[in-house]
Amino acid sequence: MNNKKTILIGIAGGTGSGKTTVAKAITSEFGKSEVALIEQDAFYRDLKHLPFEERVKVNFDHPDAVDFDLMKFTMRELLMGNPIQIPVYDYTTHTRSQQMKHFEKHHIVVLEGILALLDEELREMMDIKLYVETADDIRVIRRIKRDINKRGRSFESVIKQYYTTVRPMHIQFVEPTKKYADIIIPEGGRNVVAVDIIRTKIMSILLQKNEG
DSSP: OOOSSSEEEEEEESTTSOHHHHHHHHTTTSOTTTEEEEEGGGGBOOOTTSOHHHHTTSOTTSGGGBOHHHHHHHHHHHHTTOOEEEEEEETTTTEEEEEEEEEOOOSEEEEESTTTTTOHHHHHHOSEEEEEEOOHHHHHHHHHHHHHHHHOOOHHHHHHHIIIIIHHHIIIIIGGGGGGOSEEEETGGGOHHHHHHHHHHHHHHHHHHHHO
16 A cells, blocks of 8 residues: 555456446546546557557457556656656557646546556555456447447457457456455446445545545
8 A cells, every 4th residue: 555645546347347437436526636547558568560460469458468567657656746647549550649648646546447456566556446347248248339439440350359358368367356356346336335435435545644
């Protein structure tokens, strides 16, 4: 657990589980200036050095696709109150765009992604670790809709990717991180009781840090 006045919340769970919805629900009572929501996907490795035909073959659900060193450096800087720049990832080209997102000091930093709880060093920085658990069929439907509507994929490519990499990687790497969670949230953001409990815990930690 970090000992700074900024708190770090990690939210993991399978693709389409509702991690972002949970993140927004538990921080909705705090001002935008107080909360930094950061997605693991921003830290995908830049594949500019590969031909596009090779980029599309990369397993983006495997930990090797994520730059954990950059993610950990970024989280440490934020927790120390330093301004940081985060890459903006282009899912259509599988490269980092020329844009960067700028973040100043925030009271609450939320890191969400399928592998948010995988790295031990990252977990040690976190004040609260959450795992969002949602039925497989619901997650698949959400993944299909997202990849077609927002990432320009075809239905066939989404289904092929799901059975080739998404599902096996979920079983191998994502679901096992459930054991590291302080709280497992069934039904994601719709679980009003869990969201209220977590909000109360966030307030408690913030008070402790500000008094310390």
